[in-house]
Amino acid sequence: MRVYVGGLLLLGLAVVLQSAVVSQWRWLQGAPDLPLLVWAAWVTRERRAAPAWFWAFVVGALWGVYSALPPAAGLVVYAAAGLLAQALRRRIWHPPYLLLFLLVFGGSLLTQGLTYGLVRLLMGAAIPFQTALVQVILPTVLLNLLAALPVYAVVAEWADWVLPPDEVPGL
Amino acid sequence: MRVRSLPSWLIVALLLTGLLLLAWGGYLAPVVRLVSAPVLQAQSAVVRYVTAVRDYLRTPTDVQALRRRNQELEAQVAELQTQVALLQQQVADLSLYAALLDFARAHPEHEYKTAQVIGRDPSPFLHYIIINLGSDDGIRPGMPVVSAQGLVGQVVAVIPRAARVRLITDPTSRVSVRVLPSNTEALLMGSVTGDLSLDLVPLDATINPGDLVVTAGLGGAYPPNILVGQVLSTRRLAHALFQEVAVQPATPFADLRLVLVIVNFRPVDIAPLIPTPGATTP
Numbered sequence: 001m002r003v004y005v006g007g008l009l010l011l012g013l014a015v016v017l018q019s020a021v022v023s024q025w026r027w028l029q030g031a032p033d034l035p036l037l038v039w040a041a042w043v044t045r046e047r048r049a050a051p052a053w054f055w056a057f058v059v060g061a062l063w064g065v066y067s068a069l070p071p072a073a074g075l076v077v078y079a080a081a082g083l084l085a086q087a088l089r090r091r092i093w094h095p096p097y098l099l100l101f102l103l104v105f106g107g108s109l110l111t112q113g114l115t116y117g118l119v120r121l122l123m124g125a126a127i128p129f130q131t132a133l134v135q136v137i138l139p140t141v142l143l144n145l146l147a148a149l150p151v152y153a154v155v156a157e158w159a160d161w162v163l164p165p166d167e168v169p170g171l
Numbered sequence: 172m173r174v175r176s177l178p179s180w181l182i183v184a185l186l187l188t189g190l191l192l193l194a195w196g197g198y199l200a201p202v203v204r205l206v207s208a209p210v211l212q213a214q215s216a217v218v219r220y221v222t223a224v225r226d227y228l229r230t231p232t233d234v235q236a237l238r239r240r241n242q243e244l245e246a247q248v249a250e251l252q253t254q255v256a257l258l259q260q261q262v263a264d265l266s267l268y269a270a271l272l273d274f275a276r277a278h279p280e281h282e283y284k285t286a287q288v289i290g291r292d293p294s295p296f297l298h299y300i301i302i303n304l305g306s307d308d309g310i311r312p313g314m315p316v317v318s319a320q321g322l323v324g325q326v327v328a329v330i331p332r333a334a335r336v337r338l339i340t341d342p343t344s345r346v347s348v349r350v351l352p353s354n355t356e357a358l359l360m361g362s363v364t365g366d367l368s369l370d371l372v373p374l375d376a377t378i379n380p381g382d383l384v385v386t387a388g389l390g391g392a393y394p395p396n397i398l399v400g401q402v403l404s405t406r407r408l409a410h411a412l413f414q415e416v417a418v419q420p421a422t423p424f425a426d427l428r429l430v431l432v433i434v435n436f437r438p439v440d441i442a443p444l445i446p447t448p449g450a451t452t453p
Contacts, residue, residue, distance in 0.1 A: 019291055023290075024425070033293075068294075068335060123343050124343060125343045127342050131363060131364065
């Protein structure tokens, strides 16, 4: 139970911080995606309590509350990242940093690409793909990769505090 | 006859008196200088050594006292720095409020409510802000939002304690505007980069950099004559139907903290009046 409350608090805080602060840290038009980073670090660190898609669902729901896109869009965007995490977690078991960076890289491309598609499809925004790629998607991916390790360090501390290693079920 | 010798104390007293008189008269100065120099040197040395020993003995107490005092002063400095930061924040807020008040005074035809920007859309593709006023405060979808400098956007969604505002820089934003002084009407469009441009500007329209762009009021979404920005550049392409006009927004969107919501403006929904393909006319 504690791990669910801890995860919800952590991801909720990440979405609030993203809306209040992090979304203004721009490079070109890209900004770090803190909910994605926290989610990636959390599912990398905490493998036993719940599947990755569960936490992706939580982030997507919270993200949808803050975004102008329809709430279901957040679920779709992060569900894709959740599927990616499920696939990667089966193949990459031990080195957490490899999984983390693959999740952040692939997840960033997936979520930003899907968001771009949904913004065009649902909101009718005429954004040229090249502009989106150069101004938003690639800067966001790079910023996410740069911020992945510091975020992982914080999330790992939080995970150890919420669920000490000797209390992890199955260990 | 026996001569009585003088008492020794009298002899000494006479000698001392004589020496004093000689000294006061300045006759013994060389002797005093000669004698006093080693005495003073010795005295200085004694004082120096005694002071050093005393300082050595007192040092631990002094260091503790200094450390304690240093901690007190550091705490005081931290407190004062916090106060200074808070006061600077208040001064900045006051100047913002004053600017908003100036705007409200300059446009007395509207009623305003001041709102604080508390969030932005988490996606970089969308240019939306979240303000701390909602339906409990009388905010309704469609209400225009302005800053002290000019137009900000429009309320698009409301919950009891907050509202979402679409900025005019959003890629989906369209605002009917007028360029002054030529009175040319055009459509202001946002973009994912936050740049503003004018669409539907005829090639023969006279528009120059520096011209003002204000809301036209057409379409019923915004009240007329709210400053939007200034023309930055114009470009006429050979085979294009319209000019390309870039606009510098008046509002600094990157540093938006306080906004005014125009609460007495009722937007008009003209969507039913727009003919759709396949619709039959009675």
